[in-house]
Amino acid sequence: MSLLSADGLVKDFGGLRAIDGLSVSIDEGELVGVMGPNGAGKSTFFNCVSGVIPPDEGTVALNGTDVTGDPPESLAHRGLVRTFQDTRELETMTVRDNVRLAAPDQSGERTLPALLRTDGMRREEAAVRERADELIETFELDHLADEYSSNLSGGQRKLLELARTLMLDPDVLMLDEPFAGVNPTLTREIADRIRDLNADGMTVVIIEHELETLTELVDRLVVLQQGRLLVEGDPETVLEDERVIEAYLGGDAE
Numbered sequence: 249m250s251l252l253s254a255d256g257l258v259k260d261f262g263g264l265r266a267i268d269g270l271s272v273s274i275d276e277g278e279l280v281g282v283m284g285p286n287g288a289g290k291s292t293f294f295n296c297v298s299g300v301i302p303p304d305e306g307t308v309a310l311n312g313t314d315v316t317g318d319p320p321e322s323l324a325h326r327g328l329v330r331t332f333q334d335t336r337e338l339e340t341m342t343v344r345d346n347v348r349l350a351a352p353d354q355s356g357e358r359t360l361p362a363l364l365r366t367d368g369m370r371r372e373e374a375a376v377r378e379r380a381d382e383l384i385e386t387f388e389l390d391h392l393a394d395e396y397s398s399n400l401s402g403g404q405r406k407l408l409e410l411a412r413t414l415m416l417d418p419d420v421l422m423l424d425e426p427f428a429g430v431n432p433t434l435t436r437e438i439a440d441r442i443r444d445l446n447a448d449g450m451t452v453v454i455i456e457h458e459l460e461t462l463t464e465l466v467d468r469l470v471v472l473q474q475g476r477l478l479v480e481g482d483p484e485t486v487l488e489d490e491r492v493i494e495a496y497l498g499g500d501a502e
């Protein structure tokens with residue numbers, strides 16, 4: 249049984265059909281790349297699967313449960329989280345606070361005055377601090393932990409976004425253009441971290457325009473065109489497929 253499956257998804261924006269009967273299935277532990285020319289429907293597919301927008305037709309199942317149209321917070325509880333093309337960290341906070349704050353809030357008790365906190369709450373807060381520090385170290389952001397996020401480069405923000413996402417301890421991680429605007433050194437670093445997460449058992453789905461990095465990284469490529477599945481398979485075969493070459497030459501791919 250697949251871990252994540254989208255079946256017959258359709259999404260219209262006014263008269264435009266952004267997703268047109270798209271079915272994609274992802275197995276546990278897979279590292280899958282989603283590619284396609286501009287406007288092919290990649291982000292809309294991610295948005296429908298991750299609950300950002302509901303599909304007009306079709307279903308999304310996670311671990312065999314129908315989660316179609318469920319909001320992102322509910323999907324995060326079930327183990328599916330995604331990042332966005334534009335990073336969402338709070339610029340007026342330090343890197344460390346940004347990572348800590350990404351932890352799922354346990355019934356809002358963090359807003360209670362210190363004297364009212366129970367031992368359990370204190371332990372939980374300590375665990376959040378520890379996990380945040382671990383992730384900051386793993387992502388080699390330690391030297392920037394007390395910097396405001398606004399001082400980070402584009403690539404460092406992507407690393408911060410990944411660290412924040414991992415505070416939610418996902419089983420399925422959906423990454424929307426994790427290498428966009430990132431220099432080659434940080435691109436390699438982010439790719440290595442993604443590889444490590446997948447080696448530890450996390451299922452990862454990545455939209456990316458930077459095809460060289462993507463094809464080196466993933467086990468399987470899914471190519472979309474005009475809201476439909478064009479081709480899927482192992483990266484080498486897919487990239488040599490005439491239909492894919494034509495889609496990219498015909499479209500205005502980056």
Ligand SMILES: Nc1ncnc2c1ncn2[C@@H]1O[C@H](COP(=O)(O)OP(=O)(O)OP(=O)(O)O)[C@@H](O)[C@H]1O
Binds near residue numbers: 265
């Ligand atoms: N909120 C929206 N309202 C109207 N049209 C939209 C909306 N979101 C996407 N579209 C349109 O749907 C189509 C698919 O867009 P989508 O962003 O999913 O493609 P994409 O493959 O992610 O493209 P890109 O590579 O440029 O990010 C495009 O024609 C786009 O203009």
